[in-house]
Amino acid sequence: MKKSFSIQLLVVSLLTIAWMVSKSNPTAISNTSNLYSEPLKNQAFNILQNKCNVCHRKQNPFMVFNLKNMDKRAKKINKNVFELQRMPKGDEIKLTPDERETLKNWIQSLNIK
Numbered sequence: 001m002k003k004s005f006s007i008q009l010l011v012v013s014l015l016t017i018a019w020m021v022s023k024s025n026p027t028a029i030s031n032t033s034n035l036y037s038e039p040l041k042n043q044a045f046n047i048l049q050n051k052c053n054v055c056h057r058k059q060n061p062f063m064v065f066n067l068k069n070m071d072k073r074a075k076k077i078n079k080n081v082f083e084l085q086r087m088p089k090g091d092e093i094k095l096t097p098d099e100r101e102t103l104k105n106w107i108q109s110l111n112i113k
Contacts, residue, residue, distance in 0.1 A: 044106035045070060047099045048077075051088055071110060078107045 038046075048065040056064045065073065080087040081095070081103065088095065095103070 040102070040106050040109060041067070041070070043102050047095070047103055051093050051095060051099065055088065055090075055093065074107045074110050075112045077103070078112065082107075 045065070045067055048070060053064050063073070070077075077087075081100075
């Protein structure tokens with residue numbers, strides 16, 4: 001009985017903290033489904049690797065993304081994917097809604113102006 005009460009108290013405490021953080025910074029826990037999975041940047045890189053680099057390697061090798069250059073190219077990615085909706089080109093490669101959300105969350109996490 002004592003152990004189950006302690007676990008319940010811990011769960012309530014964690015939920016309260018999460019709620020308080022979400023109220024003070026709504027984007028802080030916007031990606032809670034990935035709390036125990038790979039970091040957001042790695043998720044974004046996997047999307048860039050599988051959906052962008054496959055074409056860029058052939059068509060635009062100077063814009064192949066990697067973990068070192070992707071942050072500095074985030075503003076350009078945002079412009080071409082979300083603002084101008086120019087990328088990905090063609091009908092063969094499409095971003096799923098979840099992939100779009102992951103990229104958007106990663107870009108927002110960089111606080112790019």
